[in-house]
Amino acid sequence: MNRKLFIVLASSLLVATNFGVSNAAISTLTSKQSATVKSYFAAIATSQPAKINAGKKNAVTNSPASKYLDLIQQHFIASEFFKVRDKAGNVSPLIQDPKGKYKLSKNVVTMDSYFDQIDGKYSKFKFNKSGKLIDFTFTTSDGKSATIGGNIYGAIIDETDGGIRVASGYMWKKPNGTAFTQLEFTNIDSANISWSYAGTKYVAADGKYHVVTTRPTGCLTTKGVSYLEAITDTSPVIAPNTNSSLVLPIYTGCDGGEPKNRVITFTLK
Numbered sequence: 001m002n003r004k005l006f007i008v009l010a011s012s013l014l015v016a017t018n019f020g021v022s023n024a025a026i027s028t029l030t031s032k033q034s035a036t037v038k039s040y041f042a043a044i045a046t047s048q049p050a051k052i053n054a055g056k057k058n059a060v061t062n063s064p065a066s067k068y069l070d071l072i073q074q075h076f077i078a079s080e081f082f083k084v085r086d087k088a089g090n091v092s093p094l095i096q097d098p099k100g101k102y103k104l105s106k107n108v109v110t111m112d113s114y115f116d117q118i119d120g121k122y123s124k125f126k127f128n129k130s131g132k133l134i135d136f137t138f139t140t141s142d143g144k145s146a147t148i149g150g151n152i153y154g155a156i157i158d159e160t161d162g163g164i165r166v167a168s169g170y171m172w173k174k175p176n177g178t179a180f181t182q183l184e185f186t187n188i189d190s191a192n193i194s195w196s197y198a199g200t201k202y203v204a205a206d207g208k209y210h211v212v213t214t215r216p217t218g219c220l221t222t223k224g225v226s227y228l229e230a231i232t233d234t235s236p237v238i239a240p241n242t243n244s245s246l247v248l249p250i251y252t253g254c255d256g257g258e259p260k261n262r263v264i265t266f267t268l269k
Contacts, residue, residue, distance in 0.1 A: 024126070025124035025125065025126050025135075025136075025137070026107070026124070026125050026126065026127065027107065027124075028107055029107050029125065032131055033125065033127060033131065034104060036058050036127070036131055036132065036133060037058075037104060037109060037125060037133070038102075038104055039055065039057075039058050040055055040058040040059065040065070040069070040133055041102040041104070041109050041111060041122070042055070042102065043055025043058075043069070044069070044072055044100065044102070044111065044113060044118070045099055045100040045101055045102050045111075045113060046099060046100075047076055047096065047097040047098060047099050047100060047113070047114045047115075048076065048096065048097075049073050049074075049076045049077045049080065052069060052072055052073040052076065053069075053073050055069055056069050056070070058132060058133055059132055059133045059134070060128050060132045060133065060134050063132075063133070063134045063135065063149075064134065064135045064147070064148040064149035064150075064152055065133040065134055065135055065136065065148065067148075067152050067170065068148045068152060068172075070170070071152070071169075071170045071172065071182055072115060072118060074169070074182060074184075074227045075115050075117075075182070075227070075229065076097060076115070077226070077227065078216050078226045078227035078228075078229070079097055079216055080094060080096075080097070081218070081224065081225070081226040082216050082217065082218025082219070082226065083095050083097075083218075085218070085219060085221055085224065086219065087192055087219040087221065087253070087254040087255075097114045098114050099114070100112055100113030100114050100115075101113075107123060107125075108121050108122065108123045109121065109122040109123070110122075117174070117180055117231070118138075119141070120138055120139050120140045120141060121138075121139040122136050122137065122138055122139075123136065123137050123139070124136060124137040124147075134149070135147055135148055135149040136148060138175060139175065140174070140175050140176060142176065144175035144176045145175055146173070146174070146175040148172075151172060151173040151174075152170060152171075152172045152173075153170065153171045153172075153173075153238070153240060153268040153269060154168060154169075154170065154171075154268070154269040155168060155169050155170055155171040155181055155182070155183060155244075155266040155267075155268060156168045156266055156267045156268075156269050157183065157264065157265065157266035157267070159264070160188065161262065162190055163187065163188045163189045163190030164185065164186070164187055164188065164190050164193060164220075164250075164262075165185070165186040165188055166183055166184070166185060166264050167183065167184040167185075167186065168183070168184070168266070169181070169182040169183040169184055169227065170182045171238070171244070171266075171268055173238045176235070177234075177235030178231060178232045178233070178234065178235055179202060179204075179210075179230075179231070179232045179235075179236050179238060179244075180229065180230075180231050180232075181202070181228075181229070181230045181231075181244075181246065181266075182227055182228070182229050182230075183227065183228050183230075183246075183264065183266070184225065184226075184227055185220060185225070185226055185227065185228050186224070186225045187220045187221060187222050187223060187224045187225075188223075189222065189223075190222065191222065191252055191253065192219050192220065192221050192222065192252075192253055192254050193219075193220050193250050193251060193252060193253075193254075194217065194218065194219050194220065194250075194251045194253070194254045195214055195217065195228070195248060195249060195250055195251065195259075196214070196217065196249060196251070196259070197213055197214055197215055197217050198213065198214075199214075199249045199259070200212040200213075200214045200230055200246055200247060200248050200249065201246070201247040202230060202232045202236055202244065202245070202246055203244060203245040203246075203247065204236035204237045204238070204244055205236075205237050205238070205239055205242035205243065205244055205268075206236075206237045208236065208237070209247075210232040210233065210234050210236050211232065211233045211234070212230045212231060212232050212233070212246065213230070213231050213233070214228060214229065214230050214231075214248070215229050215231075216229070218254075219254035228248070230246055230248075238268065239268065240268050240269060241267070241268065241269065242267070242268055243265055243266070243267050243268075244265070244266060244268060245263055245264060245265040245266070246263075246264045247261050247262075247263055247264075248261065248262050248263075248264055249261055249262075250262050
């Protein structure tokens with residue numbers, strides 16, 4: 001056996017051991033596995049961060065399934081934040097995001113949520129020996145498929161500039177090859193800031209620039225904590241242990257004006 005093949009096999013065995021994998025992707029779910037899958041996606045369909053967080057009980061800690069649920073939870077946290085705060089810092093009663101819906105049929109889940117990026121079909125579920133989810137395959141409406149495992153990375157950063165802290169989050173390579181980046185933003189002691197849905201660029205590991213749509217938009221008030229989501233229009237080079245950057249136009253205040261670009265560099269792990 002050559003050294004390269006041995007390393008690949010050893011790495012695969014290590015991953016399987018860490019998550020306690022009992023078998024490969026399941027083609028036919030047992031009643032217990034069906035209940036776990038339903039509970040996992042029912043939590044997503046609530047659109048409520050606390051209930052989505054509770055749904056993590058169905059996934060192995062630090063597994064792709066758990067990280068995916070964390071990304072979804074943070075999306076709805078950001079959505080709620082910008083819905084209830086105005087530029088004066090006033091907090092309005094919570095306007096809950098509408099509920100989504102899901103359906104499990106013939107071992108495939110169809111998801112129709114209030115978060116377009118995650119809508120599609122889920123199948124080929126993997127479980128550990130305790131019956132908790134590890135991973136699955138996501139198929140988009142255009143028929144492109146990929147597992148979550150191997151395509152969701154930690155986007156590692158901890159940087160404060162001008163009273164605005166950017167902390168680690170996720171970078172998800174979607175089945176069509178586009179990149180979905182989610183980072184935590186904290187307005188520690190700055191004036192209100194905001195960003196537009198357009199104008200941001202993603203700089204991939206190979207130095208190429210990609211047009212990005214950013215969301216959600218709103219006013220990040222002083223002491224506010226929320227999340228920036230950036231979705232590329234095209235497919236960047238994505239690889240672990242490489243650096244990528246977002247060139248993000250940030251506005252002082254929440255009424256437009258002339259933005260100042262901030263370069264946010266993170267490491268994919």
